Amino acid sequence: MKEIKPIIKKQIEALIFVADKPLYPQEIAKILEITVEEVEYILQELKKEYEERGINLYKINGAYEFATSPDTASALWRYVSRKRERLSKAALEALAIIYYHQPITKAEIETIRGAKVDSVLxxxxxxxxxxxxxxxxxxxxxxxxxxxDEFYRYFFIEDDEELRR
Structure with a gap:
């Protein structure tokens, strides 16, 4: 791989920082007019650099974003002082059905679950x-x-392969 300019690394970091959604390497490559391989290489470097910080670079469902390190959770929870809204048993059941049978209709979800899912859905x-x-x-x-899109973020799942392990 050819030598990558330090400014490219800064630009990738800045793009991920300001993005309102996780960015895929292909998007970054197109914006910066470099190869996807170069982007992936830099992302791996950045990921290693951030491992020791309070903010980490995460790959979630193939896209990258910054988020707080799990090590900071207790301090952040005290600061935010509100609990993450938990999903009900009905919501988790419906979500599991949708994940394993997607694409699926509401009627099919209700048939499998044996109950109405209007409000849960x-x-x-x-x-x-x-x-x-x-x-x-x-x-x-x-x-x-x-x-x-939020499923993988909510459960901190990198990709579908992680669910199959």
Whole structure:
């Protein structure tokens, strides 16, 4: 790999810092007009550099973002002084069904779960733990649901491979 200019590393760090969502290496490469391999190499360097700090660089579902280190959790919880809203048993059940059967309709979720999921599904959509991924080609064209962008962040899951381990 050719030598990478230090300014590129700073630019990648700044892009991730100001981004309102996790950034994929492909996006960064396109913005900076460099290869994805170069971006991945720099991201791994940055990840190592941040491991000893209060803020870490995380790869979540293939995209990168900064977040606080787990080591700082107790201090941050005291500062924020509010608990992370827990998901109900019904929400966790619906989320598991959606994850393992996606794309899936509301009626299919209710059949598997054996109970209505209107309010639970609404809450999961609001939290962006699930999202509408399309419509089923059948009578009424019901929405199809899949895992949302926040699912991996909420559960601190790097990618689907981590769930299969």
């Amino acid at each position: 609404g809450m999961l959509l609001e939290k962006r733990l699930v999202k509408i991924v399309g419509r089923k080609e059948t009578i009424g064209r019901p929405f199809l649901y899949g895992i949302g």
